[in-house]
Amino acid sequence: xxxxxxxxxxxxxxxxxxxxxxxxxxxxxxxxxxxxxxxxxxxxxxxxxxxxxxxxxxxxxxxxxxxxxxxxxxxxxxxxxxxxxxxxxxxxxxxxxxxxxxxxxxxxxxxxxxxxxxxxxxxxxxxxxxxxxxxxxxxxxxxxxxxxxxxxxxxxxxxxxxxxxxxxxxxxxxxxxxxxxxxxxxxxxxxxxxxxxxxxxxxxxxxxxxxxxxxxxxxxxxxxxxxxxxxxxxxxxxxxxxxxxxxxxxxxxxxxxxxxxxxxxxxxxxxxxxxxxxxxxxxxxxxxxxxxxxxxxxxxxxxxxxxxxxxxxxxxxxxxxxxxxxxxxxxxxxxxxxxxxxxxxxxxxxxxxxxxxxxxxxxxxxxxxxxxxxxxxxxxxxxxxxxxxxxxxxxxxxxxxxxxxxxxxxxxxxxxx
Amino acid sequence: xxxxxxxxxxxxxxxxxxxxxxxxxxxxxxxxxxxxxxxxxxxxxxxxxxxxxxxxxxxxxxxxxxxxxxxxxxxxxxxxxxxxxxxxxxxxxxxxxxxxxxxxxxxxxxxxxxxxxxxxxxxxxxxxxxxxxxxxxxxxxxxxxxxxxxxxxxxxxxxxxxxxxxxxxxxxxxxxxxxxxxxxxxxxxxxxxxxxxxxxxxxxxxxxxxxxxxxxxxxxxxxxxxxxxxxxxxxxxxxxxxxxxxxxxxxxxxxxxxxxxxxxxxxxxxxxxxxxxxxxxxxxxxxxxxxxxxxxxxxxxxxxxxxxxxxxxxxxxxxxxxxxxxxxxxxxxxxxxxxxxxxxxxxxxxxxxxxxxxxxxxxxxxxxxxxxxxxxxxxxxxxxxxxxxxxxxxxxxxxxxxxxxxxxxxxxxxxxx
DNA sequence: GAGACTTTTTTCGAGCCTCGAAAAAAGTGT
DNA sequence: ACACTTTTTTCGAGGCTCGAAAAAAGTCTC
Numbered sequence: 001x002x003x004x005x006x007x008x009x010x011x012x013x014x015x016x017x018x019x020x021x022x023x024x025x026x027x028x029x030x031x032x033x034x035x036x037x038x039x040x041x042x043x044x045x046x047x048x049x050x051x052x053x054x055x056x057x058x059x060x061x062x063x064x065x066x067x068x069x070x071x072x073x074x075x076x077x078x079x080x081x082x083x084x085x086x087x088x089x090x091x092x093x094x095x096x097x098x099x100x101x102x103x104x105x106x107x108x109x110x111x112x113x114x115x116x117x118x119x120x121x122x123x124x125x126x127x128x129x130x131x132x133x134x135x136x137x138x139x140x141x142x143x144x145x146x147x148x149x150x151x152x153x154x155x156x157x158x159x160x161x162x163x164x165x166x167x168x169x170x171x172x173x174x175x176x177x178x179x180x181x182x183x184x185x186x187x188x189x190x191x192x193x194x195x196x197x198x199x200x201x202x203x204x205x206x207x208x209x210x211x212x213x214x215x216x217x218x219x220x221x222x223x224x225x226x227x228x229x230x231x232x233x234x235x236x237x238x239x240x241x242x243x244x245x246x247x248x249x250x251x252x253x254x255x256x257x258x259x260x261x262x263x264x265x266x267x268x269x270x271x272x273x274x275x276x277x278x279x280x281x282x283x284x285x286x287x288x289x290x291x292x293x294x295x296x297x298x299x300x301x302x303x304x305x306x307x308x309x310x311x312x313x314x315x316x317x318x319x320x321x322x323x324x325x326x327x328x329x330x331x332x333x334x335x336x337x338x339x340x341x342x343x344x345x346x347x348x349x350x351x352x353x354x355x356x357x358x359x360x361x362x363x364x365x366x367x368x369x370x371x372x373x374x375x376x377x378x379x380x381x382x383x384x385x386x387x388x389x390x391x392x393x394x395x396x397x398x399x400x401x402x403x404x405x406x407x408x409x410x411x412x413x414x415x416x417x
Numbered sequence: 418x419x420x421x422x423x424x425x426x427x428x429x430x431x432x433x434x435x436x437x438x439x440x441x442x443x444x445x446x447x448x449x450x451x452x453x454x455x456x457x458x459x460x461x462x463x464x465x466x467x468x469x470x471x472x473x474x475x476x477x478x479x480x481x482x483x484x485x486x487x488x489x490x491x492x493x494x495x496x497x498x499x500x501x502x503x504x505x506x507x508x509x510x511x512x513x514x515x516x517x518x519x520x521x522x523x524x525x526x527x528x529x530x531x532x533x534x535x536x537x538x539x540x541x542x543x544x545x546x547x548x549x550x551x552x553x554x555x556x557x558x559x560x561x562x563x564x565x566x567x568x569x570x571x572x573x574x575x576x577x578x579x580x581x582x583x584x585x586x587x588x589x590x591x592x593x594x595x596x597x598x599x600x601x602x603x604x605x606x607x608x609x610x611x612x613x614x615x616x617x618x619x620x621x622x623x624x625x626x627x628x629x630x631x632x633x634x635x636x637x638x639x640x641x642x643x644x645x646x647x648x649x650x651x652x653x654x655x656x657x658x659x660x661x662x663x664x665x666x667x668x669x670x671x672x673x674x675x676x677x678x679x680x681x682x683x684x685x686x687x688x689x690x691x692x693x694x695x696x697x698x699x700x701x702x703x704x705x706x707x708x709x710x711x712x713x714x715x716x717x718x719x720x721x722x723x724x725x726x727x728x729x730x731x732x733x734x735x736x737x738x739x740x741x742x743x744x745x746x747x748x749x750x751x752x753x754x755x756x757x758x759x760x761x762x763x764x765x766x767x768x769x770x771x772x773x774x775x776x777x778x779x780x781x782x783x784x785x786x787x788x789x790x791x792x793x794x795x796x797x798x799x800x801x802x803x804x805x806x807x808x809x810x811x812x813x814x815x816x817x818x819x820x821x822x823x824x825x826x827x828x829x830x831x832x833x834x
Numbered sequence: 835g836a837g838a839c840t841t842t843t844t845t846c847g848a849g850c851c852t853c854g855a856a857a858a859a860a861g862t863g864t
Numbered sequence: 865a866c867a868c869t870t871t872t873t874t875c876g877a878g879g880c881t882c883g884a885a886a887a888a889a890g891t892c893t894c
Contacts, residue, residue: 002434002437002453002454003454003455004430004431004434004454004455004456004460005427005430005431006456007427009427010422010424010426010427013421013422014421014422017419017421020419036419037419037420037421038420038421039421039423043421159749212654213654229654230654236747236748236749237629237630237646237647237748237749237750237751238749238750239749241747241748241749242746242747243746243747243778244746244747246746246777246778246779247743247746247747247778248739248742248743248777249668250667250668251666251667251735251739251773251776252776258778260776260777260778261776263778318668322665322668325665326664326665326743327747329660329661329663329664329665330653330658330659330660330661330664330744330747331653331654331658332576332653332654332655332656332658333654333655334654356668359668359669359677359678360663360665360677361660361663361664361675361677361680362663
């Protein structure tokens with residue numbers, strides 16, 4: 001709050017709001033936007049006609065034939081030709097890329113399996129560079145200027161979203177992907193944590209439930225979290241933060257993949273569940289290669305009879321419950337979405353989780369805490385990255401007004417060159 | 418970001434910034450303010466002459482005789498007559514009130530000892546009402562309009578800062594102090610958590626160290642925390658939140674004052690240190706009445722020889738260290754201030770704390786985490802409340818422009834009546 | 835001590851931006 | 865075909881900030 005506000009900042013903000021309302025609202029009319037934003041009709045009219053002249057928005061006759069009397073509303077929509085964004089998703093042993101038009105439609109995509117853990121540093125970087133390059137040269141893009149690239153990865157990124165600091169997918173650390181990709185293609189890039197992108201996707205999927213405060217927990221080989229508080233993504237002061245999986249569950253307890261002891265993940269990650277189900281103790285070195293079928297088999301066994309498998313899921317639930325209890329002591333309870341492979345086994349986890357949470361300070365209202373499950377983490381990640389990239393274009397580029405109104409090709413070359 | 422921005426919002430913000438710069442800067446000149454805010458000289462000139470005409474700011478000849486050439490800068494200062502604020506501080510067995518002028522000078526104050534735990538609900542409320550009433554009628558206030566009351570209390574308040582939800586100082590819960598006081602005096606009131614106010618005070622005391630991200634930990638009978646992240650006070654979604662003392666240190670561990678088990682406070686609060694030093698186990702019911710001398714004696718004993726006292730402080734350090742480690746996993750490390758009685762014994766706590774933190778994920782850079790101690794929590798609380806009240810007047814009242822420019826008495830009666 | 839010099843502050847016209855009211859537009863209903 | 869309803873645009877007014885120029889209030893120099 002130390003920097004003054006000028007006249008054009010005001011316009012910029014109001015333009016951003018019209019664009020945002022259009023992206024959210026499907027086919028919002030000027031009147032609806034005026035009501036949402038609280039601005040006058042004249043202002044909305046002026047802004048939207050600017051945006052249409054700049055080819056950012058388009059007018060579409062309302063789909064549903066007006067059954068009401070009066071002049072029919074004219075729906076505003078995003079102009080799919082206005083821009084293109086590309087998302088890159090780097091996970092253990094896989095790299096994917098998707099390019100989308102400004103309205104969010106997929107233009108083309110590519111997936112590759114890579115042995116990320118074995119790949120040398122430059123080879124890993126090179127794979128990202130070439131896959132992005134192929135998206136840029138792909139004919140489906142047509143003349144759309146590429147205005148944003150988002151690279152999402154498992155692990156920790158820096159607070160400025162420019163580097164991957166550490167990731168379980170590779171032994172290499174501090175890879176400045178944003179600098180590297182920008183140097184090659186001159187398109188603004190951010191590097192994001194995958195769980196944050198999943199949380200981003202949830203807000204768009206179900207804005208009723210996931211509005212201002214909610215939690216996305218990734219239950220997978222590791223444990224991740226995306227946290228939205230007071231309407232904005234919560235990140236650490238120096239890194240992407242929210243390493244929920246590495247909060248301490250039991251001081252000096254079971255061995256975690258991160259090399260430390262007693263982390264929540266060391267009780268609730270796939271490898272921990274497997275370790276407990278197999279009857280090994282917490283000193284056993286974590287396995288790195290547990291596949292989907294294996295976890296499903298464990299869940300089946302746990303459902304069929306009371307044995308070490310059921311106990312393993314119970315231990316996972318307890319660790320997650322105490323962790324959530326501690327988190328709730330800090331932020332108060334909020335809706336939770338369980339995402340990823342082991343969300344499919346949440347029925348085995350939930351009872352112990354709720355029991356543990358009720359024994360903590362955050363468990364005041366343990367009955368009112370609601371959980372939702374979403375096993376398909378890939379789809380969520382894709383959507384989240386896309387929305388992150390598109391809203392960047394909305395707020396940081398198009399809200400500021402376009403340099404040239406009539407020649408998108410010129411604009412494009414000036415940005416991509 | 419859903420509400421539009423109008424023309425007067427812009428002025429309001431820029432006025433707020435001029436006022437804020439004046440409050441921070443001591444005797445900022447117009448030129449300095451222009452540099453800080455990035456606004457033009459003309460704008461600053463217009464705004465400040467408005468503020469002076471409205472008797473919010475005053476011009477003061479620069480104290481130091483200008484040694485430079487050129488027209489000397491004219492210092493702007495807050496007009497002490499512009500307003501009055503009152504702070505009420507409710508603690509275990511004590512209630513204090515202070516009234517201050519708009520520049521932050523103390524006008525008068527009062528302290529009373531009360532047996533808060535034994536007081537019936539209405540009696541407790543009544544004490545607050547009458548003490549506030551006496552401040553309002555006190556002659557030192559003169560004609561200053563009372564524009565804000567802040568009531569700070571130990572315990573949990575609601576996110577809207579209107580009610581005390583729960584507090585260790587009284588068995589009564591959900592006391593809507595803001596509504597009650599406003600109904601009686603028609604002055605806007607907020608109810609704040611005491612640790613948050615201490616954090617607020619630290620930003621004003623040492624803005625270099627405590628700027629955008631830092632942590633204040635209250636080491637006292639209980640354990641509290643005030644957290645500033647990305648430049649703003651962090652609170653829960655429904656309550657004042659940040660109940661660091663009730664994060665889980667050891668599942669099903671020692672008995673806490675809150676009735677649950679294993680909380681950090683049950684290892685690091687005064688009663689926990691005493692309990693461990695006395696050789697009782699964690700099932701022993703917490704004592705409620707450990708005075709300062711008793712804790713000092715424990716610290717002395719711990720310093721003089723290796724015995725149960727030293728071990729008790731070590732256990733406290735360990736609990737705090739693991740707790741901070743978990744917190745740092747979420748938010749990354751930040752400067753820490755240890756506040757309150759037991760901060761004087763931080764030398765006994767620190768080694769075990771650092772050792773524990775180094776064993777957690779948050780302990781990556783455990784060497785770079787710095788601790789500062791401030792045993793005088795009362796002074797900090799007073800300052801924090803005062804600044805919270807004054808900045809409310811700055812931002813929410815004076816930034817919007819005054820109804821009457823010439824008659825502060827009329828303004829006053831309209832607000833206090 | 836008068837005039838040159840320097841720096842701060844104010845003044846003034848221009849350029850934007852939003853607003854409210856009125857007008858225009860584009861339908862439905864009779 | 866005309867009245868009615870609702871949406872959208874137009875237009876003048878009022879505010880706000882900006883840059884440039886002028887005024888103000890000192891120090892410095894000779």
